Amino acid sequence: MKVLVLGGGVIGVSAAYFLARAGHEVEVVDRQAGPALETSFANAGEVSPGYSAPWAGPGVPVKAIKWMLMQHSPLVIWPLLDPAMWRWGAMMLDNCTARAYALNKSRMVPLAEYSRDVLKALRAETGIAYDDRAQGTLQLFRTQKQLDGIGGDVEVLKQYGVPFEVLDRDGFCAVEPALRRTQHKFVGALRLPKDETGDCFLFTNRLAEMARGLGVRFRFDTAITGIDRVGDRIERVRTSAGDLRADRFVLALGSHSPKLLAPLGIRIPVYPVKGYSITVPITDPAGAPESTIMDETHKVAVTRLGDRIRVGGTAELAGYSEALREPRRATLEHVVSDLFPDGGDVSKASFWCGLRPMTPDGTPVVGPTPIGNLLLATGHGTLGWTMACGTGRVIADLVSGRTPEIDVSGLGMDRYRGAWQG
Known part of the structure; x- marks a missing residue:
């Protein structure tokens, strides 16, 4: 055929x-x-079934308002005269319930887990290499309130049989030694040891x-x-x-x-949500991440890809605009410098954006x-x-x-x- x-x-x-x-x-x-x-081309580099969850969920509308008021905001909405954007947004709000969240996640996780297994089999069969690492993902919490609030996520991980670890400072420094230099900024972490990373391009x-x-x-x-x-x-x-x-x-x-x-x-309700990344050359391997770190406060991922650090994040609703906005770059530079100040040369970073095709659920x-x-x-x-x-x-x-x-x-x-x- x-x-x-x-x-x-x-x-x-x-x-x-x-x-x-x-x-x-x-x-x-x-x-x-x-x-x-x-x-x-330059996404965050994560293969993360453990983080396969819808953005729409209980409490998200209130959180969204707080995010938009942050100096380094993970969410930016440009009020466009685009009916499709507002219809998409209304549908997303309708999915911000516990029932919808559970249903949507139940659809996402099996595909993500299956996809990781297919990728592993492909790698074993063909030897395909892409700066891949299988050292897990670490979600870092800056406040005790954030750490105390992971109960719901942990229950979902248990429900789907996703291995996880809740770590204190010594624990997350053991898997990411470079964080010893900045560990005082975080109270704990959630680690998903089965997640992977790699250069999608x-x-x-x-x-x-x-x-x-x-x-x-x-x-x-x-x-x-x-x-x-x-x-x-x-x-x-x-x-x-x-x-x-x-x-x-x-x-x-x-x-x-x-x-x-x-x-x-x-x-179909697919709408572009712009994401940004910077790619930073590593200058001190010992000061760089081993795998992927998620900064829960800023919703930014920091990933090691070979001799580079990929820093990706931000959700910007701006239609089909691919304009590179400097405030978004400032957020990414702030996060990687705050976590790994000695790991890479931010002054030599390349800046990129891409339009993620998002559904409201x-x-x-x-x-x-x-x-x-x-x-x-x-x-x-x-x-x-x-x-x-x-x-x-x-x-x-x-x-x-x-x-x-x-x-x-x-x-x-x-x-x-x-x-x-x-």
Whole structure:
């Protein structure tokens, strides 16, 4: 079967690889010059099933107000005249209940855990390397109130069988020795020892090369201008390189997915939430992180990627703007300098932003559509890297007519039926 994958980020390339491995003829089309040059390019580097949780939850609206009043705010909202943004925000508020949080997390965790297992198997089978480390994630708390408030999270971790450790200062310094220099700023930590890290850009490019070896064709520098539908089938995709046809189509265009779906009569609540990162060269390995540290106060992740430190965070609602705003850089520089003052040279950091494709319930949209030969793989938000390999396997199974190895009934767009009119 010929399958056309729209999108060359980590989700699209993962889907292409597993589709090709399943025996399909696969072609990938993307407007960029190569793989992973948009949202997959410089994310925080975390493969963190343990942190697979929706942003919407009990107490979040009140917290959001407090966050926006902070000097180094983890949340920024630009009041745009964009009805889609406000509808998306209203849907997110509707998900800020204990019941919705539990349901949404129950849909996210199995895909994230499965994806990590698929990634491990891929690494064992192929030897793919991407500055990967499997040394866990450490969530640091600056106040006793934060530490005392992890009871709910711990119960969820227990429910899903996710290993964890609650650590005092000696405990978190044992796994992250460089924190001994700044340990007095924190009262404790929650560690998820099974989480991993790695360079998503490097992974995607190496997986693309492996996909080429399986016969996948990549069309880069090719803009997608439209999709033509005839009845309940996609007939062709219009591009700057001409019309492309296939038996099945997989849409993996992140935040840009709704733009192409709307003319087809398909509306999904995926909206861009901008994230920022800086990449800092390591100057003192002993003063740098060993794995990933999450600063709970600023919602910023600090990750070691080879000879670099990746610092990622901030949620900015600004539509499709990719403007690099200096206050966001200041927040990232503040966090890494506060935690690891001797680890890297912040003056030589590169600055980046990407548009995370967020759903209001946190769960990605993976699976079939009302159009018989069109599948979706989008809406992964901050968890695209975490969920990529699992999503690719699920898509390959669905296209091949196989039942996926996990329950995907809650991942489809049908959960929004009647709730989203874009």
